[in-house]
Amino acid sequence: MVLGLLSEIIGYAGRIISWQNQWSENGFLMQICCLTIGPAFLAAGIYLCIRRIVFAFGPENSRIPPKFYTRIFIPCDIVSLVLQAAGGGMASVAFHTGKSTDTGDNIMIAGLSFQVVTLLVFMVLSLDFFVNTTRRRRALGSEAAFSQDPEIVAVRKSLMFKGFLIALALSTICIFWRSVFRVAELSRGWTGPLMARQDLFIGFEGVLITIAVWVLNVFHPALSFGALMDRKFGDGVNTGDRKNGNEKFEMTTDAKPITATSSSDIGDV
Template sequence: MPASNYDGPIDWDAFATYCRANPKATICGDYCMARPDDALCAAVPSYYKYRVSLAANAVFLALFSLSFLLFLSTYIFTRRGLAFSIALLLGVACEIIGYVGRILSWKNQWQENGFLIQIICLTIGPAFMAAGIYFCLRRIVYAFGPKNSRIRPEWYTRIFIPCDVISLVLQAAGGGIASVASHNGDPVDTGDNIMIAGLSFQVLTLLIFMACSIDFGFNAWRRFKSMGTAAFDQSAAALKLRSSWLFHAFLAALTLATVCIFWRSVYRVAELSKGWDGPLMYRQGLFIGFEGVMVVVACLALNAFHPSVCMRDVMEGAGGIGSKGKKGKMNADGTEGFDMLEPPKSEPVSDADTSRIGAAH
């Protein structure tokens, strides 16, 4: 029970005397929650088991705030890639809220609210970013030509986006259950296990996604070796896109972002696998390097080489070059085609019309 909730007057001197002799006692956490600036609290365990770094968290908050503004500005100016933009904005917003929570914890790391805010928001944020990454592969396939893919381009989003939603729901539900349990003083094991299940499913989904991406790249390279440039879409727009340095830079940025999100997700599974009191939860340096740095690098890489700028011709409609919002369809020969405007249908000519035409001549 927090010291501020004890009935009657509180003898702070008695609290301090006891906690100097027994800094790891639960009651000392209550004391430090009420008086976080007391020097004796340096030896009293908190939710973090370390002193939260204000400098590191302030830097991450500033960088994610900048990233949010860049993603928002890019969409406002380009009006392309709505789904990608929404996914990244939601993910970065979670990061911003999470680091606000950690800064609140720096002020008082024995308070529960800041800890719960950061553990939930920083856990689910990259799941939104992964969704944005999944949206891009379909459009990359169109840039090279659907024949180079083992599956139809639209199936990349149909497969991976639902998997990402499942992962997100599990992580959010687990975080909520664990938060309620923590607030009530109950064990958080059930919620923590659900969070781990969501993170593990995210790792598996990302692993399969990377395998599919590598498979597509290998197939494209193999067909190019046997067929030359005929293996790729030969439209003028596609040729121009593939020759652009921005497009190649985007591919590198997307690869970097995917690896960073994957590595971060593996780390979070390991971190939470022993519960909120696990040994990795005590290592602030690992958290900064494998959580903060990995995610901010992924975001800034996609800010610098945004798909709506680097491959603008495939960021609208179905994703095909020059589709202009029409729904793409696969032709019988396996090439990608698009619905065209149908010519006006001629009306049937009646016998009376035929007679009038003949009289006119």
């Protein structure tokens, strides 16, 4: 998150330089490169938060084990970041030598598009987890559906954690929306109509990134997760240890929760 914010600050410093002198090459390159790659760092911070959320509500409600949220999405974010940085570097070199920047531009667009796809998949999986969790709670009740570990229960009931869930969702949507706009903006080239729209840039870049950052500062993970911040979790999917030690739950292939089964019936199952 810090790297993302630094990129945004440098990028807007470049915009101020360009405002003072629209022919400033340094200002132009600062804003194009830094404002393009900044949200990739912010997205990585979001990916790191989902794992503890999954543990708080039950890994069995997730389509993938909690460990894979970071193992899949962080590398994808790095790939996106590398493509955007490489494309920006190639475009900069081409600009300095008087050659066409099309190749670098296309690589940047590819990196941004990959980031959009990654965010979209992440949002779909998160929504699926929310739906599965809601189904389980309605079918079994809160006490049977969720872990009754006192620390986890305290976190789930806290206003900060509830606010954090909303803030994280809002931040994700803002970064996704901003990334989609950036793809549309760059796809029309440096002289395209969207590049000349300051109002759209402020609305779909500046405002969205500001919201994404501020809500996660108000509902900071270190405050919202409480005891879960320092809690060590296993990587396996927890299929038991609910209200009392003898209940087991499973999620069927269609993600619909089934009723609790006591340990005495497990053999029959």
